[in-house]
Amino acid sequence: MSRPYLDAHVVVRRPGHTVDVRLTAEPGDVVAVIGPNGAGKSTFVRALAGVVPLDDGHVLCAGETWDRPGERRTEVRRRGVGMVFQSELLFPHLSALGNVAFGPRSRGVPRRTAEATARDWLARLGVDDLAGRRPAQLSGGQAQRVAIARALAAEPRLLLLDEPLSALDVGVAMALRLELSRHLADYAGVALLVTHDALDAMTVANRVLVIDDGRVAQEGTPAEVAQRPATDHVARLVGLNVLRGRSSGTTVRLADDSTVVTSTPAEGEVSACFSPAAVTLTVGEPHGSARNRWKGTVTSVAPHGAAVRVHLDAGAGLIADVTPASATQLALVPGAAVWATVKATEISVYGGEPAHNP
Amino acid sequence: MTARGPALGRAPARLLVPACVGVAFLGLPLLALLARTPWSDFLTRLTEPAILDALRLSMVTSLAAVAVVTAVGIPLAWALARVEFPGRTVVRAFVIVPLVLPPVVGGVALLSAFGRRGLLGAPLYDAFGVSLPFTTPAVVVAHAFVSLPFFVLSVEGALRATDREYDVVAATLGASRWTTFRRVSLPLAGPGLLAGLVLAWARALGEFGATITFAGNYPGTTRTMPNAIYVELQNDQQAALVLSVILMLVSVAVLALLRERWFDQAVHGPVRA
Amino acid sequence: MRTRTPALLLSLVATLALAGCGGSDASSGGGGSDQETGTLTVLAAASLTETFTTLAKDFEDRHPGVQVKLAFDSSATLAEQVTQGAPADVLATADERTMQTVVDAHGTAGDARLFATNHLQMVVPRDNPAGLKKFSDLERPGVKYVVCVDSAPCGKLAATVLEATGITAKPVSEEVDVKAVLGKVELGEADAGLVYATDAVAGGDKVRPIDIPTSNENLNSYPIAALADARKPALARDWVALVTGPTGRRVLADAGFGKP
Numbered sequence: 001m002s003r004p005y006l007d008a009h010v011v012v013r014r015p016g017h018t019v020d021v022r023l024t025a026e027p028g029d030v031v032a033v034i035g036p037n038g039a040g041k042s043t044f045v046r047a048l049a050g051v052v053p054l055d056d057g058h059v060l061c062a063g064e065t066w067d068r069p070g071e072r073r074t075e076v077r078r079r080g081v082g083m084v085f086q087s088e089l090l091f092p093h094l095s096a097l098g099n100v101a102f103g104p105r106s107r108g109v110p111r112r113t114a115e116a117t118a119r120d121w122l123a124r125l126g127v128d129d130l131a132g133r134r135p136a137q138l139s140g141g142q143a144q145r146v147a148i149a150r151a152l153a154a155e156p157r158l159l160l161l162d163e164p165l166s167a168l169d170v171g172v173a174m175a176l177r178l179e180l181s182r183h184l185a186d187y188a189g190v191a192l193l194v195t196h197d198a199l200d201a202m203t204v205a206n207r208v209l210v211i212d213d214g215r216v217a218q219e220g221t222p223a224e225v226a227q228r229p230a231t232d233h234v235a236r237l238v239g240l241n242v243l244r245g246r247s248s249g250t251t252v253r254l255a256d257d258s259t260v261v262t263s264t265p266a267e268g269e270v271s272a273c274f275s276p277a278a279v280t281l282t283v284g285e286p287h288g289s290a291r292n293r294w295k296g297t298v299t300s301v302a303p304h305g306a307a308v309r310v311h312l313d314a315g316a317g318l319i320a321d322v323t324p325a326s327a328t329q330l331a332l333v334p335g336a337a338v339w340a341t342v343k344a345t346e347i348s349v350y351g352g353e354p355a356h357n358p
Numbered sequence: 359m360t361a362r363g364p365a366l367g368r369a370p371a372r373l374l375v376p377a378c379v380g381v382a383f384l385g386l387p388l389l390a391l392l393a394r395t396p397w398s399d400f401l402t403r404l405t406e407p408a409i410l411d412a413l414r415l416s417m418v419t420s421l422a423a424v425a426v427v428t429a430v431g432i433p434l435a436w437a438l439a440r441v442e443f444p445g446r447t448v449v450r451a452f453v454i455v456p457l458v459l460p461p462v463v464g465g466v467a468l469l470s471a472f473g474r475r476g477l478l479g480a481p482l483y484d485a486f487g488v489s490l491p492f493t494t495p496a497v498v499v500a501h502a503f504v505s506l507p508f509f510v511l512s513v514e515g516a517l518r519a520t521d522r523e524y525d526v527v528a529a530t531l532g533a534s535r536w537t538t539f540r541r542v543s544l545p546l547a548g549p550g551l552l553a554g555l556v557l558a559w560a561r562a563l564g565e566f567g568a569t570i571t572f573a574g575n576y577p578g579t580t581r582t583m584p585n586a587i588y589v590e591l592q593n594d595q596q597a598a599l600v601l602s603v604i605l606m607l608v609s610v611a612v613l614a615l616l617r618e619r620w621f622d623q624a625v626h627g628p629v630r631a
Numbered sequence: 632m633r634t635r636t637p638a639l640l641l642s643l644v645a646t647l648a649l650a651g652c653g654g655s656d657a658s659s660g661g662g663g664s665d666q667e668t669g670t671l672t673v674l675a676a677a678s679l680t681e682t683f684t685t686l687a688k689d690f691e692d693r694h695p696g697v698q699v700k701l702a703f704d705s706s707a708t709l710a711e712q713v714t715q716g717a718p719a720d721v722l723a724t725a726d727e728r729t730m731q732t733v734v735d736a737h738g739t740a741g742d743a744r745l746f747a748t749n750h751l752q753m754v755v756p757r758d759n760p761a762g763l764k765k766f767s768d769l770e771r772p773g774v775k776y777v778v779c780v781d782s783a784p785c786g787k788l789a790a791t792v793l794e795a796t797g798i799t800a801k802p803v804s805e806e807v808d809v810k811a812v813l814g815k816v817e818l819g820e821a822d823a824g825l826v827y828a829t830d831a832v833a834g835g836d837k838v839r840p841i842d843i844p845t846s847n848e849n850l851n852s853y854p855i856a857a858l859a860d861a862r863k864p865a866l867a868r869d870w871v872a873l874v875t876g877p878t879g880r881r882v883l884a885d886a887g888f889g890k891p
């Protein structure tokens with residue numbers, strides 16, 4: 001059995017909380033590391049980079065031991081780790097070209113060659129016409145592209161992106177997200193994308209690592225994590241509706257005595273999950289075949305990718321995704337009264353015992 | 359008729375008046391100096407050999423002092439800003455002491471260390487027969503002693519204001535600590551460095567107490583402009599005025615090179631996007 | 632000029648009376664100035680440090696309630712300060728030329744009186760690192776000697792003496808006053824220094840004196856004068872009287888000064 005390309009068990013102890021995360025990966029993997037703020041994602045990633053020393057565990061990559069407490073710890077610069085930060089951190093006194101050429105030049109590549117390589121990478125990221133500009137003259141999206149080029153030009157073995165899209169406008173982030181997924185697909189090493197936005201995970205990564213309170217809450221492909229979230233928290237992180245109750249047949253009785261009708265018979269304590277896209281919102285009382293309807297009040301409205309995500313309070317907290325046009329049409333603002341409906345067939349049921357044949 | 363003042367209102371008198379007093383306090387003596395100078399024989403005195411000697415000596419020694427201060431001060435500032443070593447606070451205190459020490463006391467301290475009977479000077483004299491006092495290098499030493507703190511504080515401040523994350527970025531890109539210092543930390547501290555250089559030079563140019571105590575006062579060797587002014591003051595006040603004005607004009611010209619922008623960047627760090 | 636002739640006359644009588652009685656007892660005679668209190672400010676050449684400090688204690692004993700404030704510096708600096716209007720009551724310089732500048736500027740109340748003379752001596756550090764035995768040894772290569780700057784009386788005198796004795800070797804430094812010269816020799820930084828004989832005495836066993844040929848012909852005469860803008864003119868005159876009187880003469884002679 002061969003060694004994985006990346007074999008990490010990161011244990012970092014801080015007063016108040018501990019980070020204990022395991023991860024293995026192979027070249028070509030793009031792992032989305034998602035979790036709420038303060039979960040320890042950045043600590044985990046910085047420990048892989050070598051900026052934060054391990055208290056326990058190990059980091060092995062490309063056949064080398066990068067960190068084994070008590071034995072050996074490789075300096076940051078010898079690991080070949082590329083990092084892209086939320087705030088770009090382009091060297092202000094160098095041009096975009098100078099920034100991208102910095103990696104190769106630091107390893108002794110002659111200036112001309114390094115600059116040629118740099119131009120190449122800038123072209124791949126679509127910003128080669130900005131080569132002569134200083135970072136202060138670049139927009140957020142342009143700067144982040146240069147930062148990605150800079151990290152990739154150094155030919156890293158491990159690419160760490162720490163919330164690269166968080167500081168960008170929604171539109172800019174959308175475009176860059178798609179480009180990033182293409183570049184990362186071409187990238188030969190292992191890429192880790194830290195984010196608190198599930199959309200990044202779903203569109204860019206081929207694996208998802210959910211970290212909560214310093215520990216791994218779930219690991220799997222984006223589809224697995226989205227459709228079978230292991231905990232409520234994961235579900236909410238990934239943006240699903242979760243209703244807990246006691247199921248009898250296809251009826252689930254919730255704590256407030258209301259019922260949810262599903263299409264999966266089950267017995268016992270269950271979680272009934274459905275995606276925000278499955279929720280229909282109306283202003284007047286709905287008529288139609290949908291078996292589940294709740295009356296609620298809008299608590300927040302925010303853009304989410306190309307849609308609008310509406311949080312409502314309908315006894316339980318619900319999330320609904322609607323088109324921007326609908327949101328305007330229905331006058332969805334916090335405080336507005338709406339009806340939410342979900343088809344029974346859209347609801348998945350986890351937990352409980354499968355019912356016997358009806 | 360609406361008054362067109364600045365958007366936030368006019369500057370309040372209770373701030374403007376003391377500010378004007380401050381300007382007058384500083385400006386009046388300098389203007390008086392210019393007014394009292396015998397301009398008619400300014401040029402003839404300027405070209406007197408004794409004056410030219412003193413001027414040349416001051417320039418040479420102050421620039422040499424700046425070179426020494428830069429060579430020693432940059433690494434020291436970097437160590438204080440970037441390296442966690444035990445006793446760092448003590449070292450920083452040592453660096454600041456010459457700032458608050460009266461210059462003559464500084465001169466006495468230099469004698470105690472490097473004089474012919476000094477802690478270091480005595481063994482040096484016994485071994486090689488050389489001693490520092492009464493030589494031009496001694497002037498450079500005295501200048502460097504008083505101006506090093508200015509430089510180190512300025513550069514350390516600029517280095518601290520630079521985001522440490524840049525060091526991390528450089529490391530991930532494969533740069534050694536020396537490369538990071540040379541290509542990232544130092545350029546980013548550039549304005550603070552320049553400001554420190556100019557301050558150090560100005561301080562060295564005007565240094566009197568430590569110089570005359572440690573290095574002595576002899577025309578051509580150790581009689582710098584400030585020494586010459588002091589000597590002339592007892593002899594020929596007109597000559598002293600001329601010398602004072604010359605020194606003042608040189609200093610002002612140097613400070614005019616120092617742009618406000620550099621002070622700003624020295625304090626706030628480089629401008630980020 | 633202050634017009635306080637009655638008080639002046641009285642103090643003169645009192646001083647003469649004291650002089651006649653031997654002058655060393657602390658009894659005060661009659662006269663308005665003896666009841667005056669406050670601070671008397673005396674500016675004196677650096678070479679008068681020890682003697683004037685002794686005399687100040689004496690003066691304070693004779694004038695209870697009076698504090699003598701002494702400022703020692705190079706004569707030229709002090710003269711400059713007086714002409715610029717520094718508040719002081721008495722000025723004593725190390726040569727007549729410097730005092731003349733003050734007299735010319737109408738800074739003195741009346742004429743200055745000569746009260747002492749001084750001649751130069753060469754001093755070497757106690758352990759005599761350069762092994763100097765006589766004045767002409769200054770000509771030896773590598774000898775480092777210091778003098779006063781030539782704008783100060785001791786500097787002018789040094790220049791005269793060096794020329795008179797035909798010494799061509801140059802000093803390594805020109806210090807601002809004679810005490811600074813003495814200091815450099817005491818510290819051992821200089822191999823030798825040209826100071827007043829009185830400073831050689833004051834240097835004690837830290838320095839060893841070497842006589843300078845012809846120095847007894849080259850003397851500085853020390854004048855003292857009450858100042859025109861004195862705040863305590865009566866006390867000022869008392870001080871002058873003390874310095875020029877028997878007590879002063881004794882203290883000055885003990886220190887190595889010559890007679891005026």
